[in-house]
Amino acid sequence: MKKKQLYKSIELFVSENENWQESALVYHFFEIVQIMEGSGVRIVNENNYTYKKGDIFLFTPMDCRGFKSLTTTKFCSIRFSEIFLSTEIDAVNQNSNLKWLKQLEQLFYHHNRFDSVMIQNTSDCQMISNLIANIIIEHNQRALYHEQNMQQYITLILNILSRNIIPVSNHEIIQIEEPLINRMLTYIKQNIDKPHLLKIDNISKKFNLSKNYVGEYFKKLTGENLQKYISFYKMKCVEERLLYSEYTISQISNELGFTDESHLSRQFKKYYGVSPSKFKQEFFRKLADK
Template sequence: MNQKQLYQPFELYVSDMECWNERPLVYHFFEIVQILEGSGVRTTNSNDFSYKKGSIFLFTPLDCRGFDIRTTTRFCSIRFSEVFLGQFKHAQDRERISRWLRQLEHIFSHHNRFQEVLIKRPGDCHLISSLINNMVEEYTHKQPYHEENLQHLVTLILNIIARNVSDSTAITATESEPLINRILLHIAQHISAPEKLRVGFLAAHFNLSANYVSEYFRKFTGESLRNYITNYKIRLIQQRLTFSGFTISQIADELGFADESHLSRQFKKYHGMSPFEYRKHTKTGLNCKIFK
């Protein structure tokens, strides 16, 4: 799968597309996309959702995303990394933003796999559009304090999106939700608690036969339960190593590994390098582009 990096903490542009010539890409950053004109289908993690003028999407790091253009599409793309939001001057703000982004990951990982992100609250679409227009002005003219203003505008937009998504999550994470959706949401919410991800626990929690859990999971996801959980954790480790200042030990504690060496063995098995080497490699790439 092709991948795309963001080589600066923040990027904003307005562009036109007549067709999407690239295959779906894995992007290593957050992205807010507002459709200004046109229609088509967006692809996120192998799921397709129609879009039209006014549609707003949020993609999280490591989502695989693409577009199938039906009519010429004009869009505004706002791309940023945790580094950008981590540039708040006060440590308390940085810690709050980091914790808040981790919560958003859980919410949007569910929606980007199965559901469209819908802005349902009256007036919120208009408010987001207004904030995006303000961001374009700040980014274009780069007046004093424009970076601080952009940070606050991004967090305002994410807050508005999050309250709409969390409302629908509270509704759809019920017995009416497809069982596989509820299992995947459970995994995202309890990724740091290995005891709640075991077959026996899942069988009891979702009223399935222990012998059927793995078969059911593979049937609907195309991969084994164990591989899915491992790959999900590896993705989160990649994000922490690239965009946070957490130590390897802190990441291991957060994601439920026995210790730092356990995390390192698992990570090296999948990437062929240690977490320290991976962090050094990615940070070097970012710094060369940002600060040269």
């Protein structure tokens, strides 16, 4: 079964399609979807459920999901990794947040296997819609503290979604071990600033895989080369800091574990075709021209 990756800690887009046909894939990240207009069918873990305007869903990294529109559909998708909700806080709170997310992941995965409707309370649905509208504003404006605000909004949405899951007495929630590939992806994201921990030797020891099998396993489960994935994800981290922070290239280099500023610039030009400073200039020039 095909998989899909997330190369940023959070991605948001609002889309309108005449014919929304999204094949069922396992996405290795959380996703909140709000149906703004339209109707159709959503496929979740091989089950088909209808969707309509106003519906809101949460998918976990373990869910296989897809969509088929029956009428023109406009939707908002907020995709985020567990890393996004655990940044900028101390180690104690970070561990607490990650544990909370794991519990939610188990709860929602179970729910998505058996139930079609998630939001039962009308006022809760409106509250979530307002929070999503605020997230869109924060994401688009990129004002000071926008990431922290989005973290808080998403946390509120997850809490509201959680209280709308009606316990089903016929189905006991089963503790499901997190897939190895999910743990590997989380490990890479958490240690993207520590190149020595992302060497094949260390990854193989961490996950008890032979050095010869690590790359093969990763490609089999994600369709991507392990080292290329690490490099590309790291470049996306550079891009985010370059465009949406006040960090200098030297500071970004130090934070993400590059040998020096010239090492970062060489790697960046390899992927983007221009230097980091040129890339930043062109981005803000195009933004000003809009």
